[in-house]
Every structure is written in structure tokens, then in C-alpha cells.
Amino acid sequence: DIQGKITIINKMAQILTEYSEKEALGKNIDDILYLFEEKTNTRIINPIVHVLKSREKAELPMRTILISKTARKYLISDSISPILDDEKKVIGVVLVFRDITEKEKIVEQNLKAQKLESLGIMSSGIAHDFNNLLAGIYSHINLALMESKNQDVNDLLIESLKTMDRAKALTTQLLAFAKGGKPVLKAENIESFLEDTVKFALTGSNIIPVFKLAKNTKMVLCDKNMIDQIIYNLVINARQAMSKGGKITITSENSFYKDKKEKDEKNDEYVCIKVIDEGEGIPPEKISKIFDPFYTTKADGHGLGLAICYTIARQHNGFLEVESEIDKGSTFSLYLPVAMKDDIGLFYEAKREKNKEKITSMENNKKKVLILDDEISILKSASKFLEKKGFIVETADNGDSAIKKFQESYNKNEPFDFLIFDLTIPGGMGGKEVIEKVRKLDKSVIAFVSSGYSDDNIISEPEKYGFNEAIQKPYKLEDILTMIEKYLK
Structure with a gap:
């Protein structure tokens, strides 16, 4: 009404605000509707005042956040219109708002994909030529090891190969952006390499890894090397956010991806791997940019790590998401499609072949x-x-x-x-x-x-x-x- 008291609240508004009709009726709109501008995090107080004065329809800022009773956040679009009687007097206001959280998420992911595709065109050519050069160097070092009888020389050559492996990992990251580059998908057991990757990424740090892996986690369809790169990058990212040390928790569980609109129609089930840190958290105004190529908040960062992770996840028909809270930490969730029966059969057949005498x-x-x-x-x-x-x-x-x-x-x-x-x-x-x-x-x-x-x-x-x-x-x-x-x- 013109006093800002709620007289009608429909079912959808009750779901989003988490206030029942009984709780909401008669209450002031500011006691039920908590609205904030996304960029400034400033609360929008009594949004109906302007409409009562102007007697014209109005809309709230483009990026408005609705916070429910249990602190859930929704990105909404809304409009406020005056209710006029027969004499054109304002007797109340109707506020209509729609949850556009998932719609905006799809738009943002499409924009990210376009940016990464452009970067891929450039990086693919560089990676191809670089890999050809590396292949020649690899081969000659291998031959030198075969010919050399001097252990000191052999030790130096082995160290050279280790450095070459790091260079190879760099081209693997570049190829993650390559237009049309596809992962070699096979059925894999995530637990078989998850712990080793995490421990390797935390070597020499004051951070303790905590593993909470479900015993019945299903096999996933993935390129093992690429997923290993995602886990490594996510753990390194968490490590850099925890300068004072602490714990990084790694979880895995079978899951149905919560966003039904985005999931691949061929994949009903996923395995979700979470990397949970106790770091400084990501500011709300920056969280939408962290998967953009070359975007970094670190003085010595190159801004490719998380962008690579995002691209690889999408190449696997999977998803990578983040939730963060300042001074409490961040949680990165990686969803990978569960392997089908045929893929699992090939996995065990390959394993039997590998165990045969060569x-x-x-x-x-x-x-x-x-x-x-x-x-x-x-x-x-x-x-x-x-x-x-x-x-x-x-x-x-x-x-x-x-x-x-x-x-x-x-x-x-x-x-x-x-x-x-x-x-x-x-x-x-x-x-x-x-x-x-x-x-x-x-x-x-x-x-x-x-x-x-x-x-x-x-x-x-x-x-x-x-x-x-x-x-x-x-x-x-x-x-x-x-x-x-x-x-x-």
C-alpha cells in the first residue's frame, strides 16, 4: 500500500524471500525485501518511494541482488508500477521481480567461451611449433643418456629432462585454449591420481591437505592429464591465497549438477570434486572475472591458471564454479560427467592388456x-x-x-x-x-x-x-x- 506495507505476496515471491504469506502480510517492505546493488554492495531502501511520487513505472538498477531470509543470494530484474484508482490517485504499488541468476550465468559463460576461443587461435599455433622443437630436444637428450657412461653427465641430462617436462606442461596449458583441440576421453578413477596431485602441489608449503573422498565415487569420462592440470592449478591457487598456512580440504562425491538448464543433455550424473581453502576470499566485484584470461589479482600472476581450468572443464562437458567469502575462504567445484558402461569396459580391457607380459x-x-x-x-x-x-x-x-x-x-x-x-x-x-x-x-x-x-x-x-x-x-x-x-x- 502507500505506506509501504505488504498486502499481497504470491508463491514465487515467498519462495525467493523465504517468508511465508503469514510472516509477510502487514510488514513493511524493507523488513521482508533485502535488495542490494551488486557492484557497490549498497542496500536499496524503500524502493517504492520514487514511484509514489512520480506516479510512473520504474525499474531498479540493472544488477540488483535479493538476499533471502537464510542469506541466499539471487540476481533479479524487477519493475515497480503504481496502482491507480478510477480518479487516477495512487492507492498502492505492485513490485514484480524475476530470478535471472541462471540466465545471467549462461550469458557470462558464453562470453567467457568467446574470449577463450580468440585466445585459442593464437596459442594453438605457438604450442604446435614449440612442441615440435621440444620433441627434437627430448629425443637427443634420450640418445645422450643411452650413449653416456658418465653418471655425473647422466644426472645433468636427467635434470634437463625434468625441466623439459615443465616446458611440456606449459604447452599443455596453451593447448587447452586451442580452437578445436579435444581431450582424449577415457574412463578414469579420480582417486587414483587426486591425492598425489594435491600433495605434489603443496610440497614445501605450510598447508595441510585434508581428503574427504566418498568411497562410492563413480568413474568419470576425462583426459587424465588435463584433469590433473585443473586440480594442480586449483590447489596452487588456494595455496597462494593462504600465506599464513592452514588446511585445504578436497572432497569428492557423486552428484546431479544443480543447474538443469546448463547441463549437457547426454549427462545426467556427475562427480563433483571440491577444493576448499581457508584463504582471504575473493571480493564480490572480482569473482565474475576470475575465469577471464589474463585477469589476475597477483603482482606476479599471468592470469591463465583459472582460465585454463575453466576451458578444460567445458571441453569435458563439465563445469567449474566458485563460491567465496571474504576472510573465510573459497570453494571451487569441478563437475565431471560420469563414465558410461562402455567406457568403463574399455578401461578394464586396457588395464588387462597393460598387465600382459611385454x-x-x-x-x-x-x-x-x-x-x-x-x-x-x-x-x-x-x-x-x-x-x-x-x-x-x-x-x-x-x-x-x-x-x-x-x-x-x-x-x-x-x-x-x-x-x-x-x-x-x-x-x-x-x-x-x-x-x-x-x-x-x-x-x-x-x-x-x-x-x-x-x-x-x-x-x-x-x-x-x-x-x-x-x-x-x-x-x-x-x-x-x-x-x-x-x-x-
Whole structure:
């Protein structure tokens, strides 16, 4: 009414404010409706005064927060209109408000996705070239370790490899932004690597990890390396927010994602992993920006860590959310889709294969390998390594040469047993085009595809394109040998 007393409150208003009709009727609007401007956190007092004076419809600020009786927050849009009698006198006011929290969340996530896509176009090219260079360096260090008999030299080479692993992790982060780059999804047990990752991220700190992992947590469909990167980044972020030390709590549980509108229609169930810190918290005005690339509140920060986490989660048809309170801490919640029965079956089949006895002696049964790559350093190091392991190796630095060598060997009835093709060859046929021609002659030869980056599905789904498996650059030479041994009989 014109005194600001509530005379009618509908069901939805009761749900949002958490005040029943009995509690609300007759009360002053300021006692029931707690409204705040989101940016300034300033309370909006008696919003109907302006309408009573102007006798015209009005709207509250664009970003208005409604706080319920139990302190739940809703982003609302609202309008206030005067109620006029037959003589055009104001006899009351109707205030209509709508919960737009989830709608705004979807808009914000779409904007974030657009920003990350733009960054991906730039980062993917850098990562591809960098990975090619790293692959050559990796290979030569591996060869040096094989040749060296000096333990001091070997120790230095091993330390070099560790540094290379850090460089590889950096390109993995860049590739998380890559347009079209897809995770290699497999059924995984989160607990199998969760604790090790957290403990590693907290090494040397005064922070104690506390694990509260549900015993019945289901397997998830994910790229293990990418999810490991998310957990690592989230724990590092929490560690940096806790300069005085304390506890970081890690929880896992089976969950139905609470936002039904956003979830992937194919995924009904998720596993939720939470990283809960006791840090300084994130100010309300900054929390909507923390997943933006290059946004950072740290003097020495680069603003990529959380943006990478967000992107990887979305690539997995999952979600990453944050809740925070100043001086109390933050909670990051990662939702990952539960693996389907077929995916879990493949997991156990792969595990059985891995446990089978491998054949390591090849001296008496030489196998032929053809390597296609435009990086000469990779051709030299990989061929030398495999030759030392008893293989006969031929190399090609372009697609035409690879096809010619394959055809000549096939026509002589001395076919290759293994092919290792680089996916992208600048200015010519790459692995995808070459394998199409190879399969017309030989459908049984074992073929692997390698790449520093792929903007299509070949690396994540090599079988669909004529390859048996894929290996991501930079790789260690032992990784090639392990892959080949899997197919030796």
C-alpha cells in the first residue's frame, strides 16, 4: 500500500524471500525485501518511494541482488508500477521481480567461451611449433643418456629432462585454449591420481591437505592429464591465497549438477570434486572475472591458471564454479560427467592388456619402421634410437617421399611393420592424406599418428582415420617403443 506495507505476496515471491504469506502480510517492505546493488554492495531502501511520487513505472538498477531470509543470494530484474484508482490517485504499488541468476550465468559463460576461443587461435599455433622443437630436444637428450657412461653427465641430462617436462606442461596449458583441440576421453578413477596431485602441489608449503573422498565415487569420462592440470592449478591457487598456512580440504562425491538448464543433455550424473581453502576470499566485484584470461589479482600472476581450468572443464562437458567469502575462504567445484558402461569396459580391457607380459627382445626378429616428419632432428634421433633397439628404419620428410618408400617396399614383398606419421607437414601431404593412400594397399600395417597440435579429431579418435593410436608431441623415445611393443607378437 502507500505506506509501504505488504498486502499481497504470491508463491514465487515467498519462495525467493523465504517468508511465508503469514510472516509477510502487514510488514513493511524493507523488513521482508533485502535488495542490494551488486557492484557497490549498497542496500536499496524503500524502493517504492520514487514511484509514489512520480506516479510512473520504474525499474531498479540493472544488477540488483535479493538476499533471502537464510542469506541466499539471487540476481533479479524487477519493475515497480503504481496502482491507480478510477480518479487516477495512487492507492498502492505492485513490485514484480524475476530470478535471472541462471540466465545471467549462461550469458557470462558464453562470453567467457568467446574470449577463450580468440585466445585459442593464437596459442594453438605457438604450442604446435614449440612442441615440435621440444620433441627434437627430448629425443637427443634420450640418445645422450643411452650413449653416456658418465653418471655425473647422466644426472645433468636427467635434470634437463625434468625441466623439459615443465616446458611440456606449459604447452599443455596453451593447448587447452586451442580452437578445436579435444581431450582424449577415457574412463578414469579420480582417486587414483587426486591425492598425489594435491600433495605434489603443496610440497614445501605450510598447508595441510585434508581428503574427504566418498568411497562410492563413480568413474568419470576425462583426459587424465588435463584433469590433473585443473586440480594442480586449483590447489596452487588456494595455496597462494593462504600465506599464513592452514588446511585445504578436497572432497569428492557423486552428484546431479544443480543447474538443469546448463547441463549437457547426454549427462545426467556427475562427480563433483571440491577444493576448499581457508584463504582471504575473493571480493564480490572480482569473482565474475576470475575465469577471464589474463585477469589476475597477483603482482606476479599471468592470469591463465583459472582460465585454463575453466576451458578444460567445458571441453569435458563439465563445469567449474566458485563460491567465496571474504576472510573465510573459497570453494571451487569441478563437475565431471560420469563414465558410461562402455567406457568403463574399455578401461578394464586396457588395464588387462597393460598387465600382459611385454616382448622386449627384438634382436632376432627385426621389424621395419617408416617415420614421416618434417623435423629433421626428430627423424635423426628417432631412427637412431629404434635402430639401436633392433629395428630397420627408413625416414621421409614429406608425404610424397613416404608414399614412394612404402609402395617400393610393399611391391618387393618387404612391407613395413610400423608407420609413425606426423599429422601436419607444411606445404605438402601430412599424415592424414598419406595414411589414406597407404590403406588402399595395406589395411593391416600398424600406423601411429603424432602431432604437436591437432585442430580436428584425429589425435583423440585416431581409429576413425586409419591409425591405430596417437602420440602427442613432445614425446620421449621410450614412449614410441612402448607403443610398438604393444603390437608385437
